Amino acid sequence: MKFKRHILTSGLVATALAASVGMVGASSHREAPAITKTPKVDATDFYMFRSYERGRKGYVTFIANYQPLQAPYGGPNYFTMDEDALYEIHIDNNGDAKEDLTFQFRFDNTRVKNGKHIRVPVGDKKLAIPLRAAGPISAGDTGNLGENEAYSLTLVRGDRRTGKSRVLKSTSGLDSFTKPVDNIGKKTIPDYDAYANRYIYDFKIPGCKKDGRVFVGQRAEAFAVNLGEIFDLVNLVPLDGASFPGGIMQSRDNDDLVGKANVTSLALEVPTNCVTQGDETVIGAWTTASIKHDNRYGTRQVSRLSNPLVNEVVIGLPDKNKFNRSSPTDDGAFAKYVTNPTLPFLLDALFRDAVGADDNIAPSNFPRQDFVTAFLTGFPGFNQPAGVVGSEMMRLNTAVPPRLRNLQHSYGVVAEDLAGFPNGRRPGDDVVDIALRVMMGALCHPVPLGAELGVDGAVEDEDSDLINLGLCDPEDAPVGNAPFTDGAPISAAELQNVFPYLNTPLAGSPN
Template sequence: MSTAIALLMTAVSPAFGSSHREAPNITESPKLDNTDVYAFRSYAPGRAGFVTLISNFQPFQEPGGGPNYFTMDPNALYEIMIDNNGDAVEDVTFQFRFQNTLQNGTGKVLTIGGKPLPIALRHIGQVTTDNDPELGERETYTLTRVTGDRRSGTAAAVTNSSGGGTSFAKPFDNVGNKTTPDYPAYAGQFIYDVTIPGCATQGRVFVGQREENFAVNLGPAFDLVNLVPIEGNIAQSQANQELIGNYNVTSLALEVPIACVTGTGNGVIGVWSSASLPQSRLLKPNPTFAAPDTQGGSFVQVSRLGMPLVNELVIGLPQKDLFNAVKPTADGALADYVTNPTFPAILQALFGSAAIAPTNFPRNDLVATFLTGIATLNQMSTVTASEMQRLNTGVTPTPQASQSPLGVVGDDLAGFPNGRRPGDDVVDIVLRVAMGRLCHPIPIAGMATQLGLCQASDAPSGLTAYTDGAPSSANATLNAFPYLNPPLRGAPRPQTQP
């Protein structure tokens, strides 16, 4: 092992994470913590005319974390925003609002010694159907499409294509095999065909618990980087996964016809997600199930996510909560973190001569990746520097079996940073891009192509194959909506979950 690599083993580095507990304030509100956003052309057979949007919340859900498990916050407003003309302002917003209801106002009741008493648990028997009588608490949600400003624009309810209802049910979390013997079949009942206002073709929605899909070797990164993140020095192994196979998340998933989100732009859309709470909260000394507190005032955004790893590895500690609170139109105030990033300098301090930080300032390659889109790939017709995922809906989706986990760097233009799919290994990609991979030619249609964002001489370490050793693969997830795997069960807990 070289001296430069050895230095890595003893130095301190920031931890990786897509957006899990990424800012001080959001650690206090895990139900509002937006962990991952995915935006991609649907690649399931026969669905290429759709865009799939997934926003995950509530990180580190321990599968056996009962008895109340992981409901969403009924006071919160969860949103997925789409900019389709490049002005960094939402043109289409999908809003989710949740409600928790006790059966008969009490939950399940047992008569004990002649006295009817609500039980302490959410269920008392097997739960296998929507609105199952054995489930004492039912969680439902509404979905609204807003055109224009998300607070003052034109709002219309998304309805169930079967019957026209406006209320959708969320499945009970995967408590275990005794409660729900066939959880995939149970959860499949909660995938709804929906009628979206202004859309000629039906879409689909699913909200529920899924297995965490973010591939990252998280623990060793916190432990003074107790790994060597270069191919050949650390083995690619599922044993390095810290989240996959251990935790669940809650997914808000939509499949929307492309024509309903592209508007009059050039087919590139910007996507980001957020969670907001009413401005004021007053705790009650006599709380009830329906009203444990009083909340009011305008909604205030407390969580925000577009591109992965931005708040973790790019935004400085004093501004992390601010980044979560502002809209993309305000990102110019934080642009220095992208044009003059600190993370590559940290890597150089750790690696020494084995990881020379790029010297092109401003870092136009990172500006293109995170703030403007790449001109030849996913830049909108109007360019406004702002942080969001940018997806060129005109790029043909790559079938699951042929996807490269390195996305564009791996000669797969349908992958990250052109949107983000479940199988894109964003940790490895972001590490390599941060160290100047786009200053060197990348393969496009099999040909080495120089993007012109910077020069190879600007990034001496740009071709180093950085990795955290936690591999990602599209083939490890579903090849159908909602793409992310069913959640890990709470019991029994085998070493290898199904």
């Protein structure tokens, strides 16, 4: 396969992007003050990658997660979607920072049997039960389920509000899809996998020779992060204890989400040639949620997410709500937070002593051009589209072939796995460690890729396979080569190998 603009000779630049974008590739839970009031439209993670399920390499998968920190036992209503909201996945396939394709999801959770909920005789009255199910549910028998949640899927070409739209139908002719009820527990749904898999649909895409796939439903959280400790002023020594005395050791015990919480996933798989345009192989994408505002003015956007941790640790507190309401074309308003990021200042204040430094340990290469490239343009020759307009979105070079799960490296591109983060993002890509290291200047130091990959202007260390990318000087980042980590690992081996990739949600009752 030919890679656009000599991708194999630009792997080093890809490595730079891997590290740079890494700082924003983490889960976005309750990231702005306003969104805490409307958790049903709170986007948590966004994934975009070449499908690595066997036989599906000609497809791109998009997963937009919503409703953070779902307790598995969170009944009796569990986590239905907002009927008054519009959930969208936007794709820019020509680099102009505007959506060219938008997949829209609208929900209806009032579909009940014969227009009535399940009712039982109590004395001389027949009354609706307080639960969503009156007995066990299986893939072949949902008669005990009293309320169903459904959604429609619409494709808009061009502007998401004024472009040409088409309601999409399943290959069997359905224009309404079912969202499986959340994983209530083993007694209610003895085989949740068989039940939920029934609601993976093939659907027709106008103008495409191949069909897409869609699934919307609860999944197990896949983002590994030491969340509580990080937001408690990084209440740990964020250095790998295996190589730094007093640092944190890698352990699942440090993870606050994986194996403990669920999310709701909107998962799409679309043929690659149906989301690209012409000879351009790089696409950008992001997800938004909007709510009804005024019948005269339609909806108001309240959530926006692509590279997730942007709003938590890059955008300043006064502008967080504004960022959630913005579009990629507005991103010039937030450039100051990229050229002069504040988190390194905080890490310096918290950990100067921990790393044995006498002076400021935060990078001093202002403006941070490495961040500007990572956030707003992508890297030339790898995942920067021709004629790019600077904007914050996740970018994927679809010319890079996918890697099977057992061949993936959790550090993605920085570990010479070009199909991984930040060339899109896969569920098994561990982005937090990269985030911390790059925040503290990892890109100012030589990176571990050999000269055989070649980058214009890069200088190889004659005594090693390391390359100095020339983005900044090592003296600008005195601890840029320190092993920063949150101690919470993740790998593709812990996740599913087939669409929708994220694991079966944790059961409310495992008994």
